[in-house]
Amino acid sequence: MPHVEMPTWEAFVGAWELFADPILCAVVAGAVLGFLGVFVVLRRMVFVSAVVTQSAGVGVALAFYADIHLGMHVDPLLGAAAMALAATMVLAVDATPLGLPREALLGLVFALSGGMAVLLGDRISQEAHDIESILFGSAVLVRPLDLTMVLLSGIVILVVHIWWMRGLVFASFDPDAARVQGLPVRLLNRILFLAIGVMVGVSARALGSLPVFAFSVLPATTALLLGLRLPWAFALATALGVISGAAGYLLAFFYQFPVGASQTVVASILAVLGLVVAVVRTRRSRSG
Amino acid sequence: MMIRCERLVVGHAGKPLLPSCDLEIRRGTLLMVVGRNGSGKSTFVRTVLGLMPPVSGRVVRASPEPRLSYVGQVASLDRVLPLRARDIVRWGRLGGWSFLRSRAEGTACQRAIEDAGVTPFADRPFRALSEGQKQRVVLARMLASEPDVAFLDEPTAAMDAIAEQQTIAHLSRLAHERQMAVVVISHVLGLAERFADEVLFLDRDDGVVVSGPPATVFAHPTFRRQFGGQGQGDDAPR
Numbered sequence: 001m002p003h004v005e006m007p008t009w010e011a012f013v014g015a016w017e018l019f020a021d022p023i024l025c026a027v028v029a030g031a032v033l034g035f036l037g038v039f040v041v042l043r044r045m046v047f048v049s050a051v052v053t054q055s056a057g058v059g060v061a062l063a064f065y066a067d068i069h070l071g072m073h074v075d076p077l078l079g080a081a082a083m084a085l086a087a088t089m090v091l092a093v094d095a096t097p098l099g100l101p102r103e104a105l106l107g108l109v110f111a112l113s114g115g116m117a118v119l120l121g122d123r124i125s126q127e128a129h130d131i132e133s134i135l136f137g138s139a140v141l142v143r144p145l146d147l148t149m150v151l152l153s154g155i156v157i158l159v160v161h162i163w164w165m166r167g168l169v170f171a172s173f174d175p176d177a178a179r180v181q182g183l184p185v186r187l188l189n190r191i192l193f194l195a196i197g198v199m200v201g202v203s204a205r206a207l208g209s210l211p212v213f214a215f216s217v218l219p220a221t222t223a224l225l226l227g228l229r230l231p232w233a234f235a236l237a238t239a240l241g242v243i244s245g246a247a248g249y250l251l252a253f254f255y256q257f258p259v260g261a262s263q264t265v266v267a268s269i270l271a272v273l274g275l276v277v278a279v280v281r282t283r284r285s286r287s288g
Numbered sequence: 289m290m291i292r293c294e295r296l297v298v299g300h301a302g303k304p305l306l307p308s309c310d311l312e313i314r315r316g317t318l319l320m321v322v323g324r325n326g327s328g329k330s331t332f333v334r335t336v337l338g339l340m341p342p343v344s345g346r347v348v349r350a351s352p353e354p355r356l357s358y359v360g361q362v363a364s365l366d367r368v369l370p371l372r373a374r375d376i377v378r379w380g381r382l383g384g385w386s387f388l389r390s391r392a393e394g395t396a397c398q399r400a401i402e403d404a405g406v407t408p409f410a411d412r413p414f415r416a417l418s419e420g421q422k423q424r425v426v427l428a429r430m431l432a433s434e435p436d437v438a439f440l441d442e443p444t445a446a447m448d449a450i451a452e453q454q455t456i457a458h459l460s461r462l463a464h465e466r467q468m469a470v471v472v473i474s475h476v477l478g479l480a481e482r483f484a485d486e487v488l489f490l491d492r493d494d495g496v497v498v499s500g501p502p503a504t505v506f507a508h509p510t511f512r513r514q515f516g517g518q519g520q521g522d523d524a525p526r
Contacts, residue, residue: 042368097301170379173366180337180358181433182384229413230370 025142025150026245029203030215032154034241037220038234046217047106052087053213055113056204059083061120081201088197146206153202157195208260215241218267222274290354290437290469296345298335304343309497318463320480321473323490329473354436361441362422373425374410380432397432404428419446437469456483
């Protein structure tokens, strides 16, 4: 077996200029998606996040398809954001008057986007590597435009959600009482769905669908497993998103793994540790 | 008058559930809404609150608009939400866009916590409380909101008989002392007779909507046929 030399810290620091943007992008996306993930997990929207990230991937594939076969230049970032938003809007529809639970709409969008991804992949095989990068996040670098969009969207979303936190939480968990007390529940819900759609869309283009899905579910899961109060759960989920994004990138650099998969594995390991802590704590409290 | 229902017909997807109803919800009164399971009590209240559209007729609110509060069935509140009981009570102070302002709700919330008997478990996680304790917490949230009209959907369903009586008595006092209108959906006919100023009896099967003082409503033939004497019917109103 040939000996492969591992990259060193010196090499990493020496090439920092190259890695600064993707790490910053992963850190910001991890933080904001980690924060939003608390809503995603507590409102039982995990599958929503999966479907929206998959739709963002399809949006990128559609952009490539339009470029190759239709001669239309559509920025993949726009494709990702548009499809993520479209999926979010469909999923935000209250289907109960039609006698349908939201899961039925989720199934529809999931099946449609999955099928479209395969069909588009078949027609743009020359871009298969790029598509794989987008779906699984094997891209090492990010474009300046993608970084800018992640930064801008992330900052705006985080500021609005922290500022409006009390209203968003009340409207999320007792919407009828909130509506009766005059809160703009519909608007608050739309803002939350819009934030998830935008952040997933721009992050999926920059980092890939797999790590984006992981960031939007796993840090929040870990934070909630630790039994913290809601404000601390938001803070810890944000911090764990940052750690997953940065540590995942370092893992990929030093062990030469794909970046997105490394970030996903780091977030998963943290969630498993949180699960272990929760199980031990529950057993102790029962035996005590 | 705080709220007036004019020829109000409630139902689902445009299909009427009950005949039309004219009703006034007035300051200083405890109105108890009674009827069998599935008789349309929750649908009626949700329509009056604007959470559901009426099939026909209208709901008129006083001017200036009264401050409303709604305590739904506690089972509908999320069970995984990592908040303390005190945090849930604080929601009572939110109204309109007030969630954008800094907190200035300490005194009203603390008084509501004490009034509703929540003090011993105010700092415990809401999800770890018994159903009866959770009902006290949402009652405290209603008190904290200092409403003109409070609507409560089976607020004592998980309480023992003593706590149930104390709660309805407390709501009756609130209505009279604070000149609030309190609307309570309940199955406890004995307490309705003792504490309610007015009763609204709904029956979907026989198409009956009757309102008035308890004695008048309880003398209605449909009511008597269904429940015999108070609290002795098959469908468990006590």
